[in-house]
Amino acid sequence: MENNASLESVKRISILVPTYNEEENVVPLTEAIVAEFAQSLPQYDYDITFIDNCSTDTTREKLEEICAANKKVKAIFNARNFGQFNSPYYGICQTTGDCTIVMCADFQDPIEMIPKLVAEWEQGYKVVCAVKETSKENKVMRFLRTCYYKIIRKMSTVEQIEHFTGFGLYDCSFVKVMRELDDPNPFLRGVVAELGYHKKLLPYEQAARRAGKTHNNFKTLYDAAMQSFTTYTKTPIRMLTATGAVTMAGSCVMGTVALVLSFVSAKNVSYKELQHRLTALAAVGFFGSLNLLATSLVGEYLLTLRARVNKRPLVIEERRINFDMAERP
Numbered sequence: 001m002e003n004n005a006s007l008e009s010v011k012r013i014s015i016l017v018p019t020y021n022e023e024e025n026v027v028p029l030t031e032a033i034v035a036e037f038a039q040s041l042p043q044y045d046y047d048i049t050f051i052d053n054c055s056t057d058t059t060r061e062k063l064e065e066i067c068a069a070n071k072k073v074k075a076i077f078n079a080r081n082f083g084q085f086n087s088p089y090y091g092i093c094q095t096t097g098d099c100t101i102v103m104c105a106d107f108q109d110p111i112e113m114i115p116k117l118v119a120e121w122e123q124g125y126k127v128v129c130a131v132k133e134t135s136k137e138n139k140v141m142r143f144l145r146t147c148y149y150k151i152i153r154k155m156s157t158v159e160q161i162e163h164f165t166g167f168g169l170y171d172c173s174f175v176k177v178m179r180e181l182d183d184p185n186p187f188l189r190g191v192v193a194e195l196g197y198h199k200k201l202l203p204y205e206q207a208a209r210r211a212g213k214t215h216n217n218f219k220t221l222y223d224a225a226m227q228s229f230t231t232y233t234k235t236p237i238r239m240l241t242a243t244g245a246v247t248m249a250g251s252c253v254m255g256t257v258a259l260v261l262s263f264v265s266a267k268n269v270s271y272k273e274l275q276h277r278l279t280a281l282a283a284v285g286f287f288g289s290l291n292l293l294a295t296s297l298v299g300e301y302l303l304t305l306r307a308r309v310n311k312r313p314l315v316i317e318e319r320r321i322n323f324d325m326a327e328r329p
Helices: 002-009 026-040 059-069 083-093 113-122 139-155 172-180 188-195 218-232 235-264 269-309
Strands: 012-019 045-052 073-078 099-102 127-135 164-171 199-206 317-321
Touching (some): 012 026, 012 083, 026 059, 045 083, 083 172, 083 188, 099 172, 113 199, 164 172, 172 188
Parallel strands (some): 012 045, 012 099, 127 199
Antiparallel strands (some): 073 317
C-alpha cells in the first residue's frame, strides 16, 4: 500500500513536441529528453507526445519506431496539415500530466531549460514562459520580429509577451482552461498573454537549428502577425475607420470650395478649370472614403462573427500511438 501511495504521489511532466518534416531531429531529441529526466529530474515521471502535422518525409516512420521502443513516448498523426497554430494547441489539450512543457523539435528550444521551467513551476507559477533574450537567428529577422512585437504591444488591448514563441511550461489547471476555451482559431501566444495567470518569464538564448530546414517563411510569419492583429487588436480597423472619416470630410470641404468657385467666377476659365479638378477630386475622394468607411465597419462585424460562427475542429486525427483510453482528457 505504501509503494502504491508513493507512486501516486509522483508528479508527471508531459512534454509536447509538434513536428513537420523533422526526420533528422526526432530520434536525438527523444534521447536528449530522456537523458535530461534521468540526470536532472529523476524524481518525476514523464511522457513525451509528438503531434505530427502530416509530414511528407520519414518523420512518421521514425516516430513509430520510437514509440515501439519506449511506451512513454506517444504520437498523434494528423490527417492533414492543420497549420502552425491549431496543431500545437490541440496537442497541449491532449496531454494529461501535472504540467505540460511545449518545445520545438529542432533543438532551438534548449533541453537544459526543462529543469529550470520545472523549478519555477514548483515555486507556484502556473505558466512559465521561456522568452528569447538573445538568439542565433538571422539579425535582420531578429530586428523585424522585435519591431513587430513593439507594434503589437502598442496596439493590443492585451499585454503581449515579446519574443515568446510558445516554448514554456503550462500547469494542468491552465491546460484545463485551454480545453474549455472552445476557440476554433486559437493563437497560443495570445491566449497565454491574455489568460495565463501567475506567469513567470524566463529568459534564454535560442540556439541554431540542429538539422533540417526551417519551415518559417514570409507566409507563415505573415499569418502569425495577422492572427495576432485580428485577434487581439481592433486598432488597424479603427485606423481605417478614422481615415475614411477624415478623407470624407476633406472631400466635402473640397466639394464646397468647388461649388463656391462656380458661383464666384463662372466666366473665368482658370477658375473653371480649378473647379472641375476640385469637383472630380472631391467625387473620387468622397466615394472612395465612403467605401473605405463601409468596409471597415463590415470588418468590425466580421471579426466578431468569425469567432462565434467558425466551429470547425482544430485537428482531425488519422491515428494515435501509445494512448490508453483512460488517459484521454
